[in-house]
Structures are given as structure tokens and as C-alpha cells.
Amino acid sequence: MTNSALLHSFSMPAKAESDFINIVRAEGSSLWDDTGKRYIDGLASLWYCQVGHGRPELLDAMRAQMEQLVSFHTFDPFTNGPAGEVADLIASKSPHPDGRVFLGCSGSEAVDSALKIARLVQQRRHGGTVAEPADRQIIVRRTRGYHGTNFGGTTAQGLHLNREGYGDLVPHFVEIPGDDIEAAASVFAEHGERIAALITEPIQGAGGVHPPVEGYLEGLRRLCDQNGSLLIFDEVICGFGRTGSWFGSQTFGVTPDMMTFAKGVSSGYQPLSGVIVSREISDELESPEFLLRHGYTYSGHPMSAAAGIANINVIENEGLVDRANRIGERITAAASAMQADGLITGFRGAGALWALTVDGDAAELKSRLIEDGLVLRGVDDWLAICPPLVISDADLDEMLDIIQARLQNG
Numbered sequence: 001m002t003n004s005a006l007l008h009s010f011s012m013p014a015k016a017e018s019d020f021i022n023i024v025r026a027e028g029s030s031l032w033d034d035t036g037k038r039y040i041d042g043l044a045s046l047w048y049c050q051v052g053h054g055r056p057e058l059l060d061a062m063r064a065q066m067e068q069l070v071s072f073h074t075f076d077p078f079t080n081g082p083a084g085e086v087a088d089l090i091a092s093k094s095p096h097p098d099g100r101v102f103l104g105c106s107g108s109e110a111v112d113s114a115l116k117i118a119r120l121v122q123q124r125r126h127g128g129t130v131a132e133p134a135d136r137q138i139i140v141r142r143t144r145g146y147h148g149t150n151f152g153g154t155t156a157q158g159l160h161l162n163r164e165g166y167g168d169l170v171p172h173f174v175e176i177p178g179d180d181i182e183a184a185a186s187v188f189a190e191h192g193e194r195i196a197a198l199i200t201e202p203i204q205g206a207g208g209v210h211p212p213v214e215g216y217l218e219g220l221r222r223l224c225d226q227n228g229s230l231l232i233f234d235e236v237i238c239g240f241g242r243t244g245s246w247f248g249s250q251t252f253g254v255t256p257d258m259m260t261f262a263k264g265v266s267s268g269y270q271p272l273s274g275v276i277v278s279r280e281i282s283d284e285l286e287s288p289e290f291l292l293r294h295g296y297t298y299s300g301h302p303m304s305a306a307a308g309i310a311n312i313n314v315i316e317n318e319g320l321v322d323r324a325n326r327i328g329e330r331i332t333a334a335a336s337a338m339q340a341d342g343l344i345t346g347f348r349g350a351g352a353l354w355a356l357t358v359d360g361d362a363a364e365l366k367s368r369l370i371e372d373g374l375v376l377r378g379v380d381d382w383l384a385i386c387p388p389l390v391i392s393d394a395d396l397d398e399m400l401d402i403i404q405a406r407l408q409n410g
Ligand SMILES: Cc1ncc(COP(=O)(O)O)c(C=O)c1O
Pocket: 105, 106, 107, 108, 109, 111, 146, 147, 148, 149, 153, 201, 205, 206, 234, 235, 236, 237, 262, 263
């Protein structure tokens, strides 16, 4: 029997509200439910809480902003200081310090914005009109990609179950396999002149934490350059230190034309997301008389911006980008030992974003680990680890010990 009107995300609506775990408090890398049970947050909530829970620096910044201006929009002719400041800060950490930054609230909004801007730029470059759009609309997606659940992101996903059941999605999308650059080259050979953009995560996150195979992202960059197509990196999980650099783009040494971000930009203290666009794209958008007819009511929301600024400052001041690499070293040492002992079949990742692969059902394993006081994500044969970047070595070791003990004891 259900006892709440709340429809949960990615859940069975028939599940009773009383069967959900009610989280009532969080601090650092720890969570507590309404029975007082403590959990280690091994997934930084949903891949986003870089600076840990309950940080006074962020709360103070949000409180100060709230007392000044809670909310006012940034449609023409208005702006606000925090929105401009967070955009500058984000651009300065990215490979496009001279680019521009569009702001939204969710990763899905960021993805839809990037896809629309890509098509817009191509329409403008290739003489498209409302009556006769230029034939440059194809978006290439990758199998296993996850790009959120708005119509654009749903269509851009390479996780087919998430696309099913919604009727017709957005036209002109083509899928390439996860890792095969030759297959990508064939798609470009066939459709190159019609490809507006290719979208990929640097490390595919929700599809199983798949780092790019050697040379793959470089290959995509080359194909896009050769065909006049735009390369979009969806950095919603990879951004803001997660992979051991500010952006996955820097970790893998490949610069896209546009990058989406969300999650770690504000560590979830307020909803904040956006798109960084290169100087070339900015030049296109800055054409005289051009009006960008796109935006959200809460684009540039001052509370979100204030949280983002404080969060980025904490990441900077506490060296959390490099901390991601130290976390990765500790996880790989423990994972190597577990693999040598036959407890796991393998592991993959970078920085503080990893998956362990197991023989058997990782979703079931995830449920057992929650009983043990550890929250991770488990799907098919992979178990994702993505802790807050502030996690202590002691909590990290406790997390890895819990996993090892559960695998040993079944
Ligand atoms: C790579 C990527 N893009 C987009 C999204 C969608 O973000 P949101 O759920 O904030 O809309 C996610 C969410 O996990 C993601 O991992």
C-alpha cells in the first residue's frame, strides 16, 4: 500500500513509501536514516557531492546570498553578480577560459541546451532557414551513454531501456558502439556532412563507469574536425575534480567544442548546471542582432550561483582535484588485492570514479551493502564507487573493508 503522493525517480511507483530508506541527516561522507543507522556515502549521493555534506562554507555563502537576493531572473535586461561570477570561475577552470557559460539547473537541461546550441550553430554555419533547415542535424550518440531524461537527453542515451515506452523521440540521432573508433569512422564516412555533433561522456558513468579506450577520444576529435561536426563532452559526472583534473577533458587531453556540467559544480547544495562553449561558438552566438531564444526561468539563479562559487572555492582551497587521484590510488590497491583473491573479476575507472566488476548480480550486492552501512550503485555486473572527494582515508578503508567482507561472506 502506498502512503505518499511522491513519485520517485527511477523507481517502481507501486513500491510503498514506507519501504524507502528515509535519510534525515548527512555530514561529510556519512549519512543517517530515521532509525539512527549510519551509512558511508560511497557514491557522493548521486555522483555529485564533491565537498561532502553539511559544509559550513557553502551554508554560510547560501545564507548570505539569501539575505541579499534569493531569486531574480537573468533574461534580458537583468543579471546578477553571483551568476556572472560563477560563469567566470567555471570558464577559468575549463579548457575554454575565453569561452562563454550558459547556466541551468539540471544535467538534463545542460544536455538539451548543448544539443540545441550545436544544431543552432550548424544551422547558422550552413545557411539553414525556418522554411528550409540545413541538412546538418544528426547527433551521434554512444552505446552505454547516459545524458539525462529530458527528450534530448533521453534520445541521446545509449541505454536503450531508458528510451523505450515514450513514443517517438527526437529525430536524426545515430548510435555508435561504446569503444570502436572504426565503427565511428564508418558512421562519419556515411553521414559526415549531415552530422551536427557527437555527444559523449569522457568516462561513461551511469552506463557502467567505462573510461575511454586508448586513443578513442582523440579519434572522435579527429573525426569531428574532418567533418565540421561539433564534439560535446558531457562532463556532468566527470567535471569538478572527479577524474583527477577539473574536467575529464583535461584528464584525457582532448578538448571538445562544448562541455556540459552539473552535479559537482555545486556538490548538490543547490541545483546548478550548464554548458561551456568554445570561443569559436561564442563568436557565432555573438553575431550582431542574433538573439539566443533559449533559457530557463532559473538560469543564473543567485542561490545556485552562490553555492557554486563557494563549492568551487572549497575544491580549490582544499586541493580536492588532486585528492581524487589519491582516492584512486587507494581504491586501485584494494581492488587489485580483491581481484588477486578472486573476489572481483576486474575494475576500471580514473581519479575518484571507479567500478568493480563481480561474478553475479551487483544490484543484489548493492542491497546487501546497504544493510552493511555502505551506499554504492550496483547494476548488472558492476558496482560503482564515487565517494565525496573529502572522504578520509579511514572512511575509504572502512568502505573497502565492507565490500571485501561482503564479497568474502556472500
Ligand atoms: C553524464 C550525465 N549527463 C546528464 C545527466 C542528467 O543529469 P540530471 O539528472 O541532473 O538531469 C546525468 C545524471 O546522472 C549524467 O550522469
